[in-house]
Amino acid sequence: MKELQHLKKLSAVKSNTAIKFLSPAVSPGCHCPMRMAALTAKDIRGLSSLLVGMPECTTHVRLFNPKPEGKDGELHWLYVLDQHEVVFGCRAGVMDALRKMDQDGAKAILLIATCIPELIGEDMESVIQEVQPELSAPVTHVMLGQFKNFSYPPGYWKTMEALASLMKPQQTNPVQINVLGRSPREKHIPMPSLFPELERRGVSLRYLAPGASLTDFQSAPDAAMNLVVSPYTQPLAVRMEREFRVPFISLHTLFSVEAIDRTYGEIAKQFGFTWGNEFDEERERALSLEEKAAGRLNGLRYIASLRVGMPLALAGYLAGFGMEPLLLHMDEFYPEDKGHAKALLALGHAPYICRMVNLPAEYPILERLAPDICFGYLRPGSETIPNMENMHQLYGKAGYGLTIELLEQTMEVVDKSGISGKGGDVYGTASV
Known part of the structure; x- marks a missing residue:
């Protein structure tokens, strides 16, 4: 063809x-990663954001996030580049905006850079490094020029990965698991049978996704394991393993009964128990369907x-x-x-x-x-x-x-x- x-x-x-x-x-338009990053930041309680872009970027963001203040005191500010900054950069103005957000009570800030900052080569990492000593609020960033990010997923997964910058090493809680990719608010989605069974065994589950709080994310390095249920949170799991030595297991890519059996066994071994007949009915049904x-x-x-x-x-x-x-x-x-x-x-x-x-x-x-x-x-x-x-x-x-x-x-x-x-x-x- x-x-x-x-x-x-x-x-x-x-x-x-x-x-x-x-x-x-x-x-055009609907696949811009900027939109997903702004939505993700808005839905993490306690996290503020500063989006840096052209008037069309900031106008678009205000269509789905019309209020500059969140319910829990978050600040979602927009930095509109002027003609001078498009040519010569926006370093000084962005640092000044971050200082003002810090003074107004932001607890932590996600800096979202759109196409023009990337096109002109604005080094947001060095901007943050220079201004961070003056701030109480920690700052992290994502670079989301659409010419490098061809669809919306980077707006989600890069934002989730960037949250690792707001974490610090903590003492491991041997019975704590982070579930990466499921929100604590998602009561309408049936809970996978694995999770309540883990809780019955005395394991504590912390659900990390939009809908969780900044405090939940900042506490995440204390977990003995991360369970990943979404491709958007896999990069965060990889980074947490590298920086905080929290091992992870990906569940969202497992379909075969054989692979699920093996993975469930690994989880049980990690926490020092063996499964009984908790999953027998579900497992037999899955096996029967595989045979058909x-x-x-x-x-x-x-x-x-x-x-x-x-x-x-x-x-x-x-x-x-x-x-x-x-x-x-x-x-x-x-x-x-x-x-x-x-x-x-x-x-x-x-x-x-x-x-x-x-x-x-x-x-x-x-x-x-x-x-x-x-x-x-x-x-x-x-x-x-x-x-x-x-x-x-x-x-x-x-x-x-x-x-x-x-x-x-x-x-x-x-x-x-x-x-x-x-x-x-x-x-x-x-x-x-």
Whole structure:
């Protein structure tokens, strides 16, 4: 297909720069990482922010965060660059703004630099180093020029990672776990069965995500372990292991019962106990679904669209059932993706990798690929491609429950659509 000639296959993708947009009809604006950083900062109680950018940046931020003061005394200020600063830099003005925020009671400050500060080479790290001795509030920063960050995820994960700068070494609490990527406010999302069972064993859980407090994050280095349930918090876990020696286990990339068994065993060993029959019913249900999937999904070809958290990890799991990935949308190529890519390539799969940001323009291309099924969001009214669109419902799930939800929904779509056999032509009849 000529529409795919500009894309790279997985074997040639080593970083974000190799991931091309599927269509030249790219929707502007909505994928700016600045927005996600500002939203994340707003939702961490006690954390103030200073966003440095052009008038259009600051105006956009005020649309979804209209108040310069938060509910708990946070300050969310905007620094608008003038013509002189666009050319000669904004060092003095930013330092003055940080001093004023400190005087007005900010407890900690996240400095968010947008495109122009990065383009002119403003060194925000040295700005902070120079002014920090004058301040009571610790300051950290994120650099989010969109020409380096091609979609919104860096606004989230870089902000979460930057919070490690606000932490200090602490004595380890042997029964403390941080759950990275789940908010304490998310009562509407079913709790993975692992977490209450850990609490019954006397382990204390601290949930760290937007919705948590600055104090929670600053206390985090006392944990004996971090459990990661979101790709957006994986970089924070890596940094905490490096700087504070807090080991981590990633749960959001585990799908197979075998991998979950092994990981649960590692967690129990870390805290000096063994599991009983707590997960037997859930585990047997997941095993039964895996057995059915092995016969039902073999040979089916698929694509992964928007709202699939870790598409390479998912592809590696689905390959075990004989499914073939044709094309995968990836908002971000995380460092951990290198391992998942290597595993998928070793199984003989090298799908096209792309970014999708304008589904109305891209859907005809996806149709010509003629996949048997799509994982992830498609445009409303899309009916020609069977679609497991509720991938976002997997958010916050982990362990056997994640496996059950994924396989039940997948086979429901397969059965409802009457998909059978070894899949259709890779590019459909239109490509001949």
